[in-house]
Amino acid sequence: METEMSTTKTNLAQWIGRPIEDLPTPALLVDRDRLQSNLTTMQSLVSAHGKALRPHIKTHKCSMLARLQVQAGAIGVTCATMGEAETMAEAGIQDILIANQLVTADKLARAARLAQRCQLKFAVDSDYGIQAAQTAADTAGLVFDVLVEVDSGGRRCGAQTPEEAARLVERILSCRSLRFAGIQAYNGGTSYLADLDQRRQAVAASDRVLAGVLERVRQVAAVERVSGAGAGNARYHLENGLLSEIQAGSYVYSDTTYRDLAPEYQPALTVLAAVISRSLPGYVILDAGLKGVGSEFSSPELLDYPGLRFDHYSEEHSQWEAGDQPAPTIGEKVRIIPSHSCTTANLHRRCFVLRGQEVVDAWAIDAF
């Protein structure tokens, strides 16, 4: 049975040409012109430095949007999960990096199937990971492209010293079913420093660690790619010139957090919600909460009522303090700018693409 929430092509198409007002709430909305401006701005920045853009699609998890990124000039995509990578390949994206460790047999068996359909790459940071990848590649009778992940300050995955990175590269070189495809180094924390001098210095410190690793690794092998960076620190990594690929993701949609960190990208993602109660004096209650908007970093805002202050979420409600500000009335539909788009988009199965107040397209959010 086709339900109202179905994401088949026909069901999505029925919304095209309708006004926002018709959409059932909560609904995820994408402003097409702002999106295009964000795509162009990031692509131009990266191209101007002579580097490649490999955007992280965890921000939108949407194959239609990934295709637009490639059309705008991206060389391929970065993914966090195997499911994301499988969906991207299904959508025809050729060059796919899973910027993450694959160490279990189930994931590596999927990687082997995927590697037969696209140019797949993934990260390793341990002998265990190298051995597991080698075994899976041997079983499937193919060669995996692997990047050695380096911890350049993020304290997540990655080799901890230049020596360790070089040793992992040597180990890969000795494996007949693995090919050394470069270095993966992402230090996201530097993106969130509000003070730009501090941010630039933090990125420089991170790149100094990376430079040390590259110098040592180049003694044992050529490094064909160095991949990393996010929307908030890409500009500074590009100035330093060590990365050959930029993995930024959040620039496509921005949000109330990234708008302040990187104002050249405009918030393009909103959640449509309806005012369902004005009973509580001074407050507006909306039908979108934690499960429709998500919560990370700073606070959400209302696009058309910036004077209202976010108070708190319940699962399917949000409460906004109006004070003496102009406020929406019961039954009115309003748009929420999320505080972090990456943890909003994944809560929805479709997004409605707008020009002005009209739906011009509807896309499935299909990569998980």
Ligand SMILES: Cc1ncc(COP(=O)(O)O)c(C=O)c1O
């Ligand atoms: C490995 C990796 N690369 C790139 C990004 C993109 O960063 P941003 O969303 O700040 O653009 C992330 C974000 O989590 C990441 O984990």
